Amino acid sequence: MNYVVYTDLDGTLIDHDTYSYEPAKPALELLEKHNIPLIICTSKTRAEIEVYVKKLNSPHPFISENGGAIFIPKGYFDVDYDYTITYKNYNIIELGTEYPKLRQVLEDIKSSVDVEILGFGDLDDENVSKDTGLDIESARLAKMREYDEAFKVKGEEKNVADRIIEIIKSHGLNYTRGGRYWHLIGDNDKGKAVEILSDIYEKQFGNLQTVGLGDSLNDYPMLKSVDIPYLVQKPGGKHDDSITDSKINRIEGIGPKGWNQAIINLISR
The missing domain is CATH 3.30.980.20 (Putative mannosyl-3-phosphoglycerate phosphatase; domain 2)
Known part of the structure; x- marks a missing residue:
């Protein structure tokens, strides 16, 4: 079974206060070892995400500004897909309002x-x-x-x-x-973007399971749109109480510590 992993950044993969992903490094290495795509899906801008793409040495697409746009590196997929514009080395699917x-x-x-x-x-x-x-x-x-x-x-x-x-x-x-x-x-959210990108992945690779990791209410559309959703704890050690969906797996661990444990659990099973 193939996986595609979608992740929020702030408070999830990176610490809410320090912006460090150090506690998540073991799980990041596991994803790389198993050739599992890691798709950043965040409220951050393209320019901000590109910093993390470089740090993580990630060749994969990413989703900016709460599903505002999907940035797909040119040549990443062999299958055809619709996109709005080309910019730098990306084919961009724009979903948001200017x-x-x-x-x-x-x-x-x-x-x-x-x-x-x-x-x-x-x-x-x-x-x-x-x-x-x-x-x-x-x-x-x-x-x-x-x-x-x-x-x-x-x-x-x-x-x-x-x-x-x-x-x-x-x-x-x-x-x-x-x-x-x-x-x-605008008329966009993380979930809509995840569904569009997941469809392209399935056209390319066939059957796969999608995984999502977040910490806040703005991640809920993404978590609803994946097969295996994880909610990590917020600073203070509690999960976001505005997310009440029982289908979402609540993982112990604040931010990147919980993120690390969720991915290890996923791959070990």
Whole structure:
């Protein structure tokens, strides 16, 4: 049986605070040994993901900005598949809404609610670094957004959240929430992107089982779309209590420690 593994980054493969994947190295080596594709599927930008692709020496496709786009290296598949554009060495399947439109809608939200809202587009590299704990260069890459606007709501109350969601829906857009931020997105999510890419894998390789690993609510569409879903623990040692689906395997271990154990369990069986 062939596997394809989809993984979130922040709080899952990499630590929420240190951004290190050191605890997951044994499992990463197992995936490489068994030639199992590891597909990064995250809210991070293409520019950010490319750093991890290089560190992990990964030749595989990846999914950026909560399913905003699928980046497939040219020549990776032998089978035909539809894609939107070609850029650098990628065939790109675009699913999301362009960033300038998302910024316009966020401005509408900011003018309609009586709390402070700050998106990445409002911040310079230094302030993104301060808010996220990223170094300045990583913060610069995080601001290179194409299909997703990350934002924070200060002093949030339920009625404010409800109003924000109402405005987002009125523009025909969607949202999700990760470990740190709200995310304003178009008609896309991680699950839709995973299903499209998995179909291409099946055309190429035949029968396979898909695996997904995440830690937060914005991973839920991905976890619903795979055959074997794993939820790792968040800082503090608890699983995200907003995910109640009993079909999802809850693994002991925070972030990359749980990730490591899930993959070892998967391959050992």
